[in-house]
Amino acid sequence: MSQSSPIKLPNMSNYWMPFTANRQFRSMPRLFKAAKGNYFTSIDDRQILDGTAGLWCVPAGHGRTEIATAVGNQLLTLDYAPAFQSSHPLAFEAAERVAAYMPEGLDRIFFTNSGSESADTALKIALAYHRVCGNPLRNKLIGRERGYHGVNFGGIAVGGIAGNRKAFGNGLAGVDHIRNPLDIAKNAFTKGVPADGGVALANEFEQRILTLHDPSTIAALIVEPMQGSAGVVVPPAGYLKRLREICTQYGILLIFDEVITGFGRLGTKFGADYFDVIPDIITCAKGLTNGVVPMGAVAVKREIYDAFMEKSPAGAIELPHGYTYSAIPIACAAAIATLNIFAAERLEDRAAGLSAYFEQAAHSLKGLPMVKDIRNIGLVAGIEFEVIAGKAGAMAFATYLKCFEMGIHVRFTGDIIAISPPLTIEKHEIDRIFNTLADAIKSVAAAGEVGLDASNYLKNEQVWAMQQSL
Template identity: 35%
Template sequence: MTPQRTPDPQTGAAVKAADRAHVFHSWSAQGLIDPLAVAGAEGSYFWDYEGNRFLDFTSGLVFTNIGYQHPKVVAAIQEQAATMTTFAPAFAVEARSEAARLIAERTPGDLDKIFFTNGGAEAVENAIRMARLHTGRHKVMSAYRSYHGGTNTAINLTGDPRRWASDSGSAGVTRFWAPFLYRSPFHATTEAEECARALKHLEETITFEGPATIAAIILESVPGTAGIMTPPAGYLPGVRALCDRYGIVLVLDEVMAGFGRTGKWFACEHFDVVPDLLTFAKGVNSGYVPLGGVAISRKIAETFEHRPFPGGLTYSGHPLACAAAVATINVMEEEGVVEQAAHLGATVLEPGLRELAERHPSVGEVRGLGAFWALELVRSKETREPLVPYNASGADNAPMAAFGAACKKRGLWPFINMNRTHVVPPCNITEAEAKEGLAVLDEALTVADEYTV
């Protein structure tokens, strides 16, 4: 670990002042936020200008899958910048070609064509466009508990409250309930019941919407922001079968779950399912330079062999981003990062989190896999009442705010969404670092426990 920068409160104050004067932050009421001024980051940690260091259990926004400032990826970006900083997307460029080859080698099935975007939302936008043009249909089905991005189509496919303010673009979007046994909308008591009833509900929705009108079903292989609800074993194969039966394109969103996060290169591999289109971003290059994309099956790629695809981006397959992707994928292979995420989940995170659940009345459920976990915090284990109301703000969110403050006071930066804390550290975090984070969670959960009944 490189030594922390010497505390420099004066520079930190200047950084904060410039931010508050000029930066407009996403998903925020601008006058109510107080962003931390970050001085540096390396590995699984970052620090502020006061000299406070934090173990990052968020991986940024679940994208630094190999941690901050990996020297091999930094060197690759520097080398690419010295060779060719940028070039238009219509040309064949070595970094772009190699990134596409490496990604295609790891995607399942025949997802061998790669359309590059600048991030996950653009990947979803273009995947849906491909599906609509391929099928000649317009409707798209998405789950209520989901997040697919902030651009127009992506936000209207999203199931969480961030969609509400922009719902005017939802024409052609139909929603359904995906399986989530802990809060089952199907009154199920077992995973098998939840799976069967969820698939029955989905097929009935398809029937009443009109199968011939539906272009695509989009699902996160393992939903991320919405709560890391690993689907029952038979669910994704069942959705694949429904899509095949009705000629519907299956789009799996792997923007958050992909590139090692779940202990496999892609989360859909846990379920032996190959989608028609797979969206990715984030972990493809650990977020070092913005990059996303769509992995495309042969049958959809053939649609555009002699028919132009009406979409593109100025920075599609940007050389710096692609060079970072090449280096990241190579690092993940060389250092066994995917295997490390699987090992970490099985031997440290899952047993450690389940032990916390046994001791703390505020922990209602533990769920996840690999380096992708969530704790559902509740007021009562018996009633499963969430610790805070759905989409809480202000005083209603006080219990989660207090829990988060307790984590930060002890040097852990938590990922908090509604009544959950997600445990999503870098996939290559050490066992000692992971246990350090679990120890802080243990202490901070005593604060959440105070709000239980």
């Protein structure tokens, strides 16, 4: 749209945007007004191909009538029911459907409203489980470097991204971290799962708990099967299986944070299915409702649930935890409709069938300027750039802006571009994503210092912002 056609922007003074450089955003606002299928419509009526499935959370594509109808009908039938001491039938139906979708044995479901709440809920369940079983000294939690488990206090404590917690003080005590599995020196440009080093890397977890902690004091280890928010970190073969063996040996609960890897992203229902490793607890959210209504879930093994039911005093609240909007009717309706779509369209199989094509397209970027590594698994890829001294993240941010300018939405995190399209993506759209990304990388790199200056992109957006301030 030309600058002669002014865009009416909202008043951007009041909304404090999450994980955003707010002042920078207001100078070049990137706004969507509609979405359908695999595309957003921007505020200036451009079609923007969604290369990120929203924020990893729209696996079935945008604007699904089935979900909208289910939510709308539910709003007109039962908009809300109290979650404490009462409920509604759809909550139990949703739990049954989610349990059936989970790996075998994880069939007791606690509903939350987000991945962050799911992570904190899982940690609390782990701590309370050991206490109810008579082991209150099992009160330490182990996370992983570069891990992301949401933004609540438990999640940032076990999470391994320093920038997510340095502003908020000490956080939780009794937390330790193991090394993350990324080894670019050995595994750069690996296609799929790296072949070597997994068992040795997992054995470092055993060494850490034996030398720094009494294993009998560890409540749980929480890991993502594939670390998404840290920039697509794929674990080596055998790594997760060995972690499972160590946790089993020492009575430590293993939690898989599957907020990103759940619901078909890897070409299977969950990462646990892809790696053939069954944890004790799985957290999920995002794709559970196709991003339509906030909802998360924690699935636990039946024996964990049974311990609470059998060992708590008669008449007691077995788990003093929950949320006002746990299993809100519209979220349950959205989850059931989403699972119906997955069943009807076999989206996991579709993702698996596209993964080789997607992998080839992603690795076509090898050899481009500044590209340090490419990592992929299922329908997700991470392109990592060389670090520019004094300008961390500048290359990725400029590339993100250039892609948006060229009609593709990608995600940047640090010096990494992440691609995770809806599972409804077509091959020609995969080609467009990576061809556009290649052009953007070459354009930014060729411009040198000027290319790293964000103010050189999205000139129309800057004009709109200037008009808004007049």
